[in-house]
Amino acid sequence: xxxxxxxxLPEKQAEIVREYGPFPAAGHVAxxxxxxxxxxxxxxxxxxxxxxxxxQAGRALAVRAEAGTAYDGRHFFQLAGGLxxxxxxxxxxxxxxxxxxxxxxxxxxxxxxxTLWVAHHRERKIHQIDPESGKVLRTIESxxxxxxxxxxxxxxxxxxxxxxESELRRVAPDTGEVLDALAMPEGVFVSGLEFDGxxxxxxxGGNSGKIRxxxxxxxx
Numbered sequence: 606x607x608x609x610x611x612x613x614l615p616e617k618q619a620e621i622v623r624e625y626g627p628f629p630a631a632g633h634v635a636x637x638x639x640x641x642x643x644x645x646x647x648x649x650x651x652x653x654x655x656x657x658x659x660x661q662a663g664r665a666l667a668v669r670a671e672a673g674t675a676y677d678g679r680h681f682f683q684l685a686g687g688l689x690x691x692x693x694x695x696x697x698x699x700x701x702x703x704x705x706x707x708x709x710x711x712x713x714x715x716x717x718x719x720t721l722w723v724a725h726h727r728e729r730k731i732h733q734i735d736p737e738s739g740k741v742l743r744t745i746e747s748x749x750x751x752x753x754x755x756x757x758x759x760x761x762x763x764x765x766x767x768x769x770e771s772e773l774r775r776v777a778p779d780t781g782e783v784l785d786a787l788a789m790p791e792g793v794f795v796s797g798l799e800f801d802g803x804x805x806x807x808x809x810g811g812n813s814g815k816i817r818x819x820x821x822x823x824x825x
Contacts, residue, residue, distance in 0.1 A: 619773060619787040620820040622805060625660050627814030628653060634809035634816055636674030636684060636714055637753060637797030640694070644807050646797060646816060647674045647683060652697075657801070657818075666697035673714025673753065674797060675721060682721060682736070684711045689721065689739070703739035706732045713753035713763060713798060724751040724763065731763060731781070745781035747774075753798025753809060757821065764795030764808065771795045773806060773819065787822065 625644075626634070635647040643654040643663050647670035654663040672684035680700065681692040687708040691700045705711040707725035715722050721736045727750055733743040749765035749772070756762070761778040765771060771794040775785035789795060789808075797809030805818040 617785075617787050617822065619789050621790070621793070621817050622820050623818040625655060625657075625816045625818075626810075628655065628662055632814050633812050634814060635670065635672050635796055635811075637799045637807050637809045637816060638674040638676045638681065638715075639799050639801050639807060640676050641802070644799070644801075644816065645674060645676070645681070646809055647671060647685075652681065652683060652692075655816075657807075666692065666694070668692055668697050668699065672711050673723065674799075675714045675716040677716040677736075682714060682716065684714050684723070687711065689714065689723070689736075691736070703734075703736070706734060706739065706741050712751055712796075713755075715754045715756055715799070717756040717761075722754050722756075722761070724754050726750055726752065731761075733778075743779075745776070745778065747776070747781055748783070749774075752796050755798045755800045755806065757800045762798065762800070762806070764798045766794045766796065766811070773798070773808070785822065787819070793817070 631648040637646045645654045652666040652670045669685035675682040683690045688702045712726035713724035729747040750767040752764035752766045754763040771789040773787040795808045796811040799807045808817045
């Protein structure tokens with residue numbers, strides 16, 4: 606029916622199973638990624654890692670790191686200054702850069718099936734791009750400001766943070782339709798987002814300096 610509002614999903618609460626941090630000299634957490642052993646997060650002037658079992662801080666890479674962070678199995682990709690930097694994880698050297706289609710308004714970043722997905726924060730969009738050229742391959746729209754993005758076994762999830770509310774949302778990667786949503790507790794917000802390949806999401810906590818592990822909901 607013309608003019609009808611989108612169907613609202615039943616509200617589910619996110620289950621936070623663990624908190625990490627705040628970490629020394631890391632007052633803000635932006636992008637988050639996972640290399641299979643360590644969780645990495647962007648904190649302005651560096652990428653910082655920690656070991657998820659112990660919570661102990663690990664290596665850091667001295668690279669500009671202002672927003673979303675991703676890992677393709679060989680390189681990190683890090684948003685900063687409207688650019689997506691491709692980074693050697695052994696040295697922290699920037700191998701190459703491409704412009705982000707979201708410019709300075711870039712937020713989340715993730716790698717899936719040979720492409721990058723970047724959040725256009727206040728435009729409420731997610732762009733799928735070619736990592737070599739930066740060419741936009743697809744754009745989907747959200748109804749909320751978009752923060753972190755991640756893929757879970759073919760499912761696209763993203764964080765929202767608008768006003769005093771924050772959610773994790775599962776959306777259709779072709780249309781952006783909201784298929785599932787997890788509300789974060791009052792006062793808890795999602796900046797970066799990454800799936801661990803098992804049963805939790807790692808959620809950057811913005812100015813709290815914390816990262817929270819949220820249980821992935823079971824399907825079916």
